[in-house]
Amino acid sequence: MRSTRLNGHTIDYDVTEPAAKTPGEPALLLLSGWCQDHRLFAPVVPQLAARRRVIRMDWRGHGEDRTVAGDFGVEEMADDVIALLDTLGVARVVPVSTSHGGWANLEVSDRLGTSRVPGTVVIDWLMLEASPEFIADLRASQDEATWREGRQRLFDTWLAMADCPPVAHHLSAEMASFEYEMWARSCRVIERAYAGWGSPLERMAALKETRPVAHLFSQPVDEAYLRAQQAFADRHPWFEPHRLGGATHFPTLESPAAVVERIAAFCAALD
Template sequence: MNTLTLHGHPLDHDVTGSAGPTLLLLSGWCQDHRLFDPLVPLLAGAHRVIRADWRGHGADRSPVADFGYAEQAEDLVALLDALDVDRVVPVSTSHGGWAALELADRLGSDRVPRVAVIDWLQLEAPAAFLADLRAGQAPELWALGRQRLFDTWLDGADCPPVAEHLSRDMASFGFEMWARSCWVIEAAYAHWGSPLARMAALREQRPILHLYSQPAEDAYHLAQLAFSAEQPWYRAQWLGGRTHFPTLESPAALARHLAEFAR
């Protein structure tokens, strides 16, 4: 990974490939670029692929002052400017989507003509999820709340790459970053209501694609279909996997849909 200091923080990133549309791969909180290891080789032949770690998420894990998706978007603007990227399709995972939409609003539809989001809870946050977010902010409960989320995201699947990602990568982040992620995500739902509502509030509409496996419930599928009927710029595609991590569980299917969308 290469490192640039942006807004006083080191930001790790790498660039693979050179031809075709530029894709900016963004993880969720308490993850890093390794989430996309299986996906990059599948995309780089026809795309310029940029991976970027959030501040405090790269090789330097020194404590950082509190930040949220607004600061994440500021870092991304600075990174894209430094790399002379004039047009980009953000591809965000989970709650990295809040920053991806903020980036789209800041740069406009000419520079960010479309956005892809991966396995991001699109509706209002369920009570159980909010309870886990609040547990994640309590020093005596955060590890339990995190484990409940890990169990939900794995869903008992026999998928070693996902199990390793949870135990090796996500579990390497301690209470400070985990608590920060939980309150930022909780505050985003409180402010916007849902990611779908945030998308509808974009200053300029553009195509948005949601690729997901969880939750695999009819009501969730139908709610997104109903939203798409009212907002034809939005499309959701269920991938049929078990876990919260299609980049690790279903990279070939994910790459196929992303390549089609970017074209």
């Protein structure tokens, strides 16, 4: 990973160039959720980079240097994304975010407009209003006395008792390496986003310029969740939900081939 200073913070990133690049094609920018880093995308980068420039970026405080000066949230995360794109001279980009990195993804999309962000992909993001149980876990994770228990309940939900060693390792060795301060911040920002927007679907509906948006997901597995997204797509034809058939919250680790296939098809349609 390379490092650069943006907005007063160290940002880690890398760029994988395709062997044969087609002029004018948008690059892919891979953005993790909170308390994750670029390793979440390791299984999909080689295939995605077969024909497109692929950029991975760690949020401030999420790279090798985990110190953070002051607080930050969705606005500042979007500031850092745009600063990196400008630094790299990226003219057109398709952001691909996982989980609640989606809030910053849509903020970037809104600010840059369709000329620079012609489409966006979100992966396994809780599309509907947050349940009381989810809010309770978010709040427990903000309390220094209960944050480990709240985090473990989230981990248990995300793994869903699946026998998936890459996901188990991601939870126990990667996400668990982030300490209380970042977990509390992440859960505070996520809770605030749901309180302000209602749901990611409502945030998408409020985009100043509509563009194709694909949601690739495995959780939740119940049919009602898929039907709610399909109903939204009926009203907003630019939205396309795709259930991948996995069990966990981490399709890039559990179902990388399906993720690559869907992203490639989405970008081909944009082209």
